[in-house]
Amino acid sequence: MTTLFDPERPAATTAAGPRPAPFVIPLPTGLFLLNANQRLHHRRKAEYTKAIRDAAMEAVSECPTLMDALAAAKPGPLFQRAHILGIVHPGSNRRADPANLYPSFKAAVDGLVDAGLFDDDDHTRVVGPDMRLGRVVKGGQLVLVVRGLAPGEDPLGYQALQ
Secondary structure (H helix, E strand, O other): OOOOOOOOOOOOOOOOOOOOOOOOEOOOOOEEEEOOOOOOOHHHHHHHHHHHHHHHHHHOOOOHHHHHHHHHHOOOOOOOOOOEEEEEEEEOOOOOOOHHHHHHHHHHHHHOOOOOOOOOOOOOEEEEEEEEOOOOOOEEEEEEEEOOOOOOOOOOOOOOOO
């Protein structure tokens, strides 16, 4: 399996100059991930959703740089708008479809809202999560890469579709 995205590599610069550094928020390895193809009992699904959401909020609290930025942004959220790239690091070399893990990414983004990065995760504030496949990590892992956007900035270049 080839790695489609490596969050360790710096972001490319744009014609307007270098982009601000994104925040890389790794969730713990070994979390049970929700898959769109699963048919779980609603209580079990709620438990897993809460675990992912809580893990994302805790991952924010364990990042000193992010906590400093949140403190400086108070009383409001850290981001008015942002792009979220979600990387799933599978636990094995089996074929994977990152888009099937949307329920897990959604729960993680909700955890970022709980942590105060956004007021809400609706379309006016959040672009993404764009889900990508990363390298194999024992136990599997989700990583969120959050980059602030300027008002009106289109990180993917799709304004022509509007």
